[in-house]
Amino acid sequence: MSSIKQVQITFDCAEPERVARFWCEVLGYVGPPLPEGFATWDDFDRSLPPGHQGPASASCADPSGVGPRLYFQRVPEGKVVKNRVHLDVRVGTGLVGEERVATLEAECARLVALGAVRVRLLLADEDNESCLVMQDVEGNEFCLD
Structure with missing residues (x-):
């Protein structure tokens, strides 16, 4: 029996690029490289045929390769209930008491x-x-731990 080597976490969302940018900032992740021949993702998007423009998905990854890749896919329905899984x-790892709460509050403000x-x-x-x-920016729950 083989063991799983990688995990990708997928988010259903209305605006994949917006949610991906948020999580890149939160985690220090990076987006994928631009397709060859394009200066920006908007340039690439404009090169697509009508009806296929506008990102249907976006992703970001840990630049060190350690953390899981995050994938964001556009879905037509909005979020209506609490997440069954969250990040x-x-x-605050290793911190307790007031020091932990202060660290959580500082990251919350950011x-x-x-x-x-x-x-x-x-x-x-x-x-x-x-x-x-x-x-997050589309209402997906997560915890600062």
């Missing part, structure tokens, strides 16, 4: 400036450290 952005929405701070209890629940 945990690990910014991401809000990028278009994220703060949902709620979950303070530490006897089982879990504090985390901050947020939404």
